[in-house]
Amino acid sequence: MTQLESPGVEASAKRTLSGSLGATAIVFMVVAAASPLTVIGGAAPLGILLGNGAGFPALYAISAVILLLFAVGLAAMSRHIPKPGAFFTYVGYGLGRSNGLAAAWLAMLTYTTIQVSVYGYIGFILSYTLETYTAVALPWWLFSLLVIGLVGILGYRHIDLSSKVLGVLLIAEVGVVAVLVAAVVFSGGADGLSLAPFEPANVVSGSPGVGLMFAIAAFIGFEATAIFRDEAKDPDKTIPRATYMAVIGIGLFYTLASWGLVMAWGPDAVLDEAAADPGSLILRTMAAYLGATGEIITNVLLITSMFACVLSFHNVVTRYQHSMAAAGVLPDKLASVHHAHLSPHVSSVVQTGTSVVLIAVFALFQLDPVLAVFTWFAGVATLAIAILMALTSVAVIVYFVKTRKDTRLWNTILAPGLGFLGLVLSAALIIAYFPIMVGDVDAEGAPVFGGLSWFLLALVVVFPVAGYLQAAWIKARRPAAYAKLTDSIAA
Template identity: 90%
Template sequence: MTKLESPGVEASAKRVLSGSLGATAIVFMVVAAASPLTVIGGAAPLGILLGNGVGFPALYAISAVVLLLFAVGLAAMSRHIPRPGAFFTYVGYGLGRSTGLAAAWVAMLTYTTIQVSVYGYIGFILSYTLETYTGVAVAWWVFSLLTIGLVGILGYRHIDLSSKVLGVLLVAEVGIVAVLVAVVVFTGGAEGLSLATFEPGNVVSGSPGVGLMFAIAAFIGFEATAIFRDEARDPDRTIPRATYMAVIGIGLFYTVASWGLVMAWGPGSVVDEAAADPGSLILRTMSTYLGATGEIVTNVLLITSMFACVLSFHNVVTRYQHSMASAGTLPDRLASVHHAHLSPHVSSLVQTGTAAVLIVVFALLGLDPVLAVFTWFAGVATLAIALLMALTSVAVIVYFARNRKDTRVWNTFVAPGLGFLGLITSAALITAYFPIMVGDVDAEGDPVFGGLSWFLLALIVVFPVIGYVQAAWIRTRRPAAYAKLTDAIAG
């Protein structure tokens, strides 16, 4: 790791992260970030209601294919650039230091907004559950702050502890959804089993751009496998394997699970059921097919699913901050590693404080935890990640075209190129339908780009600009540091 030391930090305090995580442990970390039960219980009903209705499950399969193509190039880069850092590292090597730093700031925006959005949702669910079963009303932001504190404690410690917690929660939530799908298949569902969800007419119906946003959002975090390179047992084999396992596993699970949700109510009724109350659709489905016990278990696991999600994203954000601090683009103290836990403990504390401050601000503004905090910022994160992955695909193609280190045409040109086309098309559709997600619509319900839409979309422009400005400053004031920027950012 290239050290750009400042007087306030001793050299011994800045150390390379280490560990012995295998492919399965890393997959647990990144798939937990996708929060399977939260997606099926929260995002899928909204995708059905606001997106393309019965055809929504097919968008998970389409997204998985696009992201698998993207993952081919990502895996190729991980073999030839043996450094953590994922997007900003690879963009830096492919498209230059300044663009790499701009990508780093977009990544920070992506993971911070998606994490904060889920903090809002989990605060709402905990508040709703407490009031439902006890009649005691407590503000959602109180539970959000308590969750932030617990995540901070786990994030401060060694990552092996986090991976064990995430593993247990992930198995439980996947298991309950699998049982539901099995029962639906065994009983034949409400209207009989069919492939109506994959019929082209249903796939392109309604607002497919909104549906695609919810579908791609479900995959956010899978690409972060490269972030854990320094903590992997055998990174050259573990990271590519974990990346493929994550995207294929997520794609198959969400496609089958959401198909089962549609079959549970039937293609003719599922949209109406989602419209009645999208937030409780999964609980009502569990009650119908698994009884009261299944509903209660699902409610508990829905809460733990969201907790696993924010814990995983906390680990990702802290490592982004750690790598950027090593490059001198964030305060030097963030590059410190705890002497006993071997974790980026200072970065973890800062991320905990950042999340807490944002939740307090949202609470003071009186924002709704689901319709505003969750929906708005999940939309920002999804569009940002789609653009960031598209940029990374270009970086992969350019990098290998220049140095010829890997002559496999499929891995270094065709797959990344197809991935780029799929991602940029997805980003265009999401942008076109973005106002619907934030409520900027006219009397007929058509999207209209109002002040809120422009403000949120502006964030995706402002953050990379910060990166370019900072890169220009470093190049002018600290040319030696700029020359080493990509390697330093990579850790």
Template identity: 75%
Template sequence: MTQLESTGVAAPAKRSLTGSLGVTAIVFMVVAAASPLTVVGGAAPLGILIGNGVGFPSLYVISAVVLLLFSVGLATMARHVPKPGAFFTYAGYGLGRSTGLAAAWIAMLTYTTIQVSVYGYVGYILSYTVESVGGPSIAWWLFSLIVIALVGVLGYRHINLSSKVLGVLLVAEVGIVLVMVAAVMINGGPQGLSLDTFVPSNIASGSPGVGLMFAIAAFIGFEATAIFRDEAKNPNRTIPRATYAAVIGIGVFYTLASWGLVMAWGPDGIMDAAAEDPGNLILRTMSIYLGSAGEIITNILLITSMFACVLSFHNVVTRYQHSMSNAGVMPEKVGTVHHTHLSPHISSVVQTVTAAVLIVVFAIFQLDPVLQVFTWFAGVATLAIALLMALTSIAVIVYFAKTKKDRRVWQTIVAPGLGFVGLIVSAVLIIANFPVLVGDADADGNPVFGGVSWVLLALIVVFPLFGFVQAWWIRTRRPLAYAKLIDTISS
């Protein structure tokens, strides 16, 4: 990483991040991004209702297997490429500078859209909660801006503070869900406990492609373990272990939690319960099995869950921007590190302003915070991350084929290859079902590709295209800077 001169007159500005995050702290950071309670309370009921019904929990298992295969290559790459940046860096090392830069902008799109989608959702939940307890009616976007400000304050400070906040919130939300599952298992549910969710006919029922979208979306953020490399303690061991722990932990938890949700209502009753109101299914379930106290606690934790989610994604995006700045593709100042907090503070401010501006724009256009802001941009993020991980899988295979630095076939060819196939199949299913996700339909209500679908899908084309154009401009106008863009094996 090049040490660049600061604009000050004293010493060069610090540009390298440092820290001593262990496996547990990093896992907390990335699992918090997966927002467990938000997924169980929001995505799982929708996956059951408009996906494949009783068989939906099995899709978490399938997603976890695909992403675990992808993680093998990711972890192997992390051992041999001692740099943060994850997709941006790995795609550059494997497929060249231009592709690496294109990957960086896809990543920026992914994490920015998923973050702003949750800002919309948390703003709505806060507005609804305040009004439901007799408070004033306040616009959702005002609450979103307040949350953005709070996240900005924590993101500006040392990463250890964020990890501690996320750790407390994560333990609380996971704990309440596990208590619910335990209560369901003790009670037995209306139809008793069964493994109907894992029967092949139930897995293939309904619209499994739609269900897979919600399942994969639940894992977004796990791959960001490599982003924290410079702040990790013994990164060659910490990053791979954190990556595997995150995927396995997320997969097991979501499978168990969604299975418990199905058992709570019974295989024959879950669809009707979800259809009644998927948004509060988790609260109704908590009320039945844990009483009104459990329902109130869950409602509070649902809000803190979304706060933990946006805080985690904020930290991921700021570190992507930090890495891109130090590679010379974003303004130099974005890559500086605070002398006291040791955080990429300028990058944090940039991301805070970006999120605030987007929320204001959505408010001006009067977008619905859940049906449009949350759903549309979560859909964009899900497809973008699937394509980005597929690209990274190819980069891993190519990198080790060129360098011969690691000759283990499973880690460098087979696992990344299988992961690539699984991710591409998932991406195809997501694209085919994209109108369902964003609500595009014809006059009869049948899902069709319309204006919203095409505009949102275009973002996934425009962002990497910008990366390729930027790489071409740098190569043409600043050849020396291009040569140092990413110190890849070949251009």
């Protein structure tokens, strides 16, 4: 970290993060945000039930291809933009300051909503587990608040501590799922092993738009590798390498694991099993193939998986806030770095407070932690991230066309262009099927855009609009600060 030239400035006011995270450590951070066991145990059963049934595993593969195309442009951009703001920084450099601020607020919506959705789910799981084994019933939101407190403590400290905790938890949850898949393969599954989940008829069955929403949601976090640029060792190599490792690893793992889940019950029976109780499908599968011990271990790891998820997203959000504060679009205090922990400690405290307030509001309105808090806000986050990545793809193309800093056609135009098309189509499908996810359907189960659907979708519009208005205000009232944004988020 560069030392401050003025001895009168306290160390806590340092604005630059530092560290020596390697590609593997960063991958642990972002893959933990994807929360492998939470996805296979929580999102995959819902994707099967509400999405396209036995064809759901194919959507992970499709999502991986789309996001890998997007990652090509993201990696190219990270080599030429030596700043940790990721989406909002890249959009600012490619499409200008106003679009950059709009992207910043859309990113904040994405990561805040996905984080709070998992806080709701982990609160439910902890409450359910306690009541199941001890008959003691406590409200879900109490456990959510306890988890927020623990995450806040870890997020306040140095990033290396969080990466070590996430690494251990990630290895454990990936390991138990791998053992399950191996058990299914060696036993031959319920009806024999097949590629039925990848047959076109199964892929397009049911509500593929809802299934695609759950599939893309499983990848949220991989793109945040650039957020850790200031804390990476040799970032020009580490960040692109970590980005590719994350999206390829996540795609292969989810596709294989969800295929194993379908094979465990059989393509014809898995939908009925998911309908019986999607929340317990992974535990019942573990019990059937690995016995009671496997079920108990999985239950414990499901809780730690969700904890790893919220810890990782907490780190991502605090660094987004830190980058935005350094750019002058959030209060300057959020750009502070702790003198001992070298962490964005003020930003971490603010993010902890935000989560507490949101959980308190959800508890006050007596929202269901899974069917409302988790499902609704995971849907908002997924749509927002698809739009955000599509916008970033355009920014990548425009930036390299204007600057000619990288003339590789595939990396700077073709791959980002194909990624953009895939993301736009994905966003359109998610919007079309969004009412099904929140329960706005008619008597026949067809999607109907009601008040709840419009309210949640409006969030994806309101936040970037706030960014545009903020840009206009800064330009009119603080022209010097607006000019400073040129060095922070725009070329």
